[in-house]
Amino acid sequence: MIRLPITQESAADVIPIFREGLKQSKVVAGEKVVIYADSFTNPVYSAAFMAAARDLGASAFVMTQPLINADASNSLGRANPQPLMIEVMKMADFVVDVSTGGMLYSSDHEAILATGTRILRVREPEDILLRLMPSELVRDRANRGVERYKSARTIRLTSADGTDLVMSKGDRPASNQYGMADAIGRWDHWGTGLVCTTVEEEAVEGVLVLSPGDILFPFERYVTEPLKIHFEKGLAHRLEGGREAVMLRTMLDDRGDEGARRLSHVGWGIEHRATWDTLSIRGWDNAGGVESRSCYGNVLMAIGENRDLGGKNPSRLHIDMAFRSTRLEIDGQPIVDCCKFLDKSVA
Secondary structure, eight states, X not given: OOOSSOOHHHXXXXXXXXXXXXXXXXXXXXXXXXXXXXXXSOHHHHHHHHHHHHHTTOEEEEEEEOSSOTTSOOOXXXXXXXXXXXXXXXXXXXXXXXXXXXXXXXXXXXXXXXXTOEEEEOOSOHHHHHHTOOOHHHHHHHHHHHHXXXXXXXXXXXXXXXXXXEEEOTTOOEEEEOSOOOSTTOXXXXXXXXEEEEOXXXXXXXEEEEOTTOXXXXXXXXXXXXXEEEEETXXXXXXXXXXXXXXXXXXXXXXXXXXXXXXXXXXXXXXXXXOTTHHHHOGGGTOSHHHHHHBTTOEEEEEEOOGGGTOOOOOSOEXXXXXXXXXXXXXXXXXXXXXXXXXXXXX
16 A cells, blocks of 8 residues: 555545445444554555545544554564554444554454444555445345355365365355445455355365465465465365475464464455456555455465454464465355356356
């Protein structure tokens, strides 16, 4: 979201975009809106969201905290709201999270949502927010995907490069993102379109292969050679491959815990306007992460923390992976294969 140069004129451009995005999240007159920012947040975004909310008749203000603590101990990862800020957000009807790291996968985040506050995460550059404006079409597709997932018990991933991974969903809930925080206690991320579920953490067996061109987060890089992850009793116990395997292994060893090696969530992208290559050509302004996760028909999965999605894994890490050439089946029935929907009920 950090784009330079920043000018007063750019705020005039984005206020109408932000106003429409807030309308899609059902921000209305009389609501209390808080914009949560930090010292590295694009100031145009903070000011423009405040203006957009006030245009809709809401009471709005910005809260800004330092990104880097006085003792420089902040790892610059997830946002770490100060206690008073958390209490203020609990009293709000709606929070726009434009912080650098975002609050997702934190206990503070869950506590705020539990009060009924809606939270909309926004980090993409303005032209991408405009192109991926929340839509009823994507919302409908997201809800149909959740319905399809409800009765699922077993999920299987396969690919021509050797993926064969079987997971037990059990009675875990399914969830979705469609860019609108339009219901009490809902979190969403503008620009995202996906359906996912957590799985029983110890019931994952087989091999997962990231093929060249797949994306490994949080490095935000396209894989250059096959990376094999071997799962046994839910644990990723062996990684094979080239430099991406070395990078992932090092991260897990140095910053992870046992939970970081367990599967977090699995599902598919539903955003037909998202493009796979944005991450490669727009890295200079932190763009593309939302899109590559959401591309229509891709398979998205993650290892690590998943409590925000109904899981039971409180790991310190959460690592997303996006796949272009993978097949996902539910109880033996194909849903997507190589970015094509085979189940038309969720297409």
